[in-house]
Amino acid sequence: CLNDTDDLGMLKYKGTYFINDLTSVEWLDFIDNLEIRDSDVFLVTYPKSGTIWSQQILSLIFNEGHLRGTESIDNINRVPWIEYNMCNMDFDTRPSPRLFSSHLPYYLMPKDFRNHRCKTIYVYRNPKDVMLSFYHFHKILKGFKKQRSWEEFIDMFMSGKVFAGLWSDHVRGWYTNKKDLDILFITYEEMIKDLRSSVIKISRFVDKMLNDETVDIIVEKATFQNMRHDPLANYTFLSPNNFDFNKGSFLRKGTVGDWKNMMTVAQSEKFDQMFQDKLKVLPIKIFWDI
Ligand code: A3P
Numbered sequence: 495c496l497n498d499t500d501d502l503g504m505l506k507y508k509g510t511y512f513i514n515d516l517t518s519v520e521w522l523d524f525i526d527n528l529e530i531r532d533s534d535v536f537l538v539t540y541p542k543s544g545t546i547w548s549q550q551i552l553s554l555i556f557n558e559g560h561l562r563g564t565e566s567i568d569n570i571n572r573v574p575w576i577e578y579n580m581c582n583m584d585f586d587t588r589p590s591p592r593l594f595s596s597h598l599p600y601y602l603m604p605k606d607f608r609n610h611r612c613k614t615i616y617v618y619r620n621p622k623d624v625m626l627s628f629y630h631f632h633k634i635l636k637g638f639k640k641q642r643s644w645e646e647f648i649d650m651f652m653s654g655k656v657f658a659g660l661w662s663d664h665v666r667g668w669y670t671n672k673k674d675l676d677i678l679f680i681t682y683e684e685m686i687k688d689l690r691s692s693v694i695k696i697s698r699f700v701d702k703m704l705n706d707e708t709v710d711i712i713v714e715k716a717t718f719q720n721m722r723h724d725p726l727a728n729y730t731f732l733s734p735n736n737f738d739f740n741k742g743s744f745l746r747k748g749t750v751g752d753w754k755n756m757m758t759v760a761q762s763e764k765f766d767q768m769f770q771d772k773l774k775v776l777p778i779k780i781f782w783d784i
Contacts, residue, residue: 503637600667619682622753683781
């Protein structure tokens with residue numbers, strides 16, 4: 495069943511899978527030629543690693559917590575995706591600094607990206623929690639016509655037959671090119687453990703010096719509970735043609751280590767075995783629990 499990609503609703507473009515209903519070959523070709531500015535800021539993640547959360551934080555940092563510019567604009571419009579132009583935005587006319595989100599693997603970033611020292615924030619999360627979150631996400635995405643069992647989904651995830659491809663390839667692609675980039679690596683778990691310090695870390699990286707009060711406001715607006723109920727932050731503004739929010743939500747649990755409630759010992763061992771070699775060459779810290 496893993497060779498059957500069509501009924502998963504995925505589009506394969508230059509070796510990587512995309513959500514079919516939300517992009518096209520034409521758009522991805524267009525993005526490849528996007529003109530980049532030195533002032534651009536990219537938020538890059540593998541799916542289900544805390545993207546929406548980071549979009550919220552980043553856009554609040556740039557609006558200095560006043561919500562000026564964020565109070566009536568949803569977070570996709572504040573930090574739009576480049577490969578999924580769900581808002582039909584004209585990126586060229588956007589004022590600087592432009593904030594962008596992306597799940598693109600490094601090798602598919604716009605060609606011009608390599609000619610600029612723009613800033614990139616790469617958020618990553620332990621792959622077992624990513625996989626579980628991804629599994630639940632498939633239930634709400636209408637494009638995935640056939641619902642897979644947990645067991646089947648593990649196989650899909652471990653063979654990279656999910657959108658954005660194999661988790662370890664994604665992280666490795668970005669990590670091994672870090673010397674050529676102005677990039678901050680930050681983990682989902684670190685953000686869970688100490689949101690305030692994470693906000694400060696990100697703001698310093700993007701050269702935004704915030705006072706304590708502003709940091710407090712941002713932290714408050716970026717908590718799981720607040721975001722879950724904030725219609726501009728919780729992605730429920732997305733089209734019901736693409737998403738079925740009766741079956742779940744983007745903000746599901748927001749915890750670390752939930753994989754232990756779902757993976758059997760055998761599944762976890764198989765996962766470790768498969769990713770062990772790939773993880774060995776990545777000198778990054780992975781937090782399976784906190
Ligand atoms: P779970 O499904 O484990 O709950 P992405 O935005 O990349 O799709 O990632 C989604 C994951 O980030 C979901 O994980 C979601 O609950 C979690 N998340 C979103 N906002 C969060 C927040 N403010 N605090 C903690 N986790 C958050």
